[in-house]
Amino acid sequence: MGIKLHIDVMMAKxxxxxxxxxxxxxxxxxxxxxxxxxxxxxxxxxxxxxxCRVLECQPGDLLEYDHSDENTxxxxxxxxx
Numbered sequence: 001m002g003i004k005l006h007i008d009v010m011m012a013k014x015x016x017x018x019x020x021x022x023x024x025x026x027x028x029x030x031x032x033x034x035x036x037x038x039x040x041x042x043x044x045x046x047x048x049x050x051x052c053r054v055l056e057c058q059p060g061d062l063l064e065y066d067h068s069d070e071n072t073x074x075x076x077x078x079x080x081x
Contacts, residue, residue, distance in 0.1 A: 004064045005043070007036045010055040025050035 011021055022032040027047060034040050035047075048059055055062075 002066050004038060004066050005035055005040070006062055006064060007032070007051065007055075010051075010057050010061060014055055016055070021051075021054060024054045 007021075011018065018032055018036070019029055022029045025032075025047065035043060048062070051057075051062060052059060
């Protein structure tokens with residue numbers, strides 16, 4: 001997917017373990033692992049909000065769009081004529 005999550009970067013900056021972060025945002029360590037390893041197909045706004053609150057950051061600090069990701073090929077682009 002063209003969206004990358006940089007949770008591990010923010011965790012390192014905050015010196016926070018995965019177990020601590022999972023507990024503080026209210027998800028299982030397994031679900032946090034899915035988010036951290038770019039295996040998630042979606043993220044709830046409530047989860048994103050909790051990540052930003054606990055990691056003291058903005059959504060843009062956690063999310064990145066990768067234009068070069070080949071997995072997005074074939075996705076409809078509404079801006080294309």
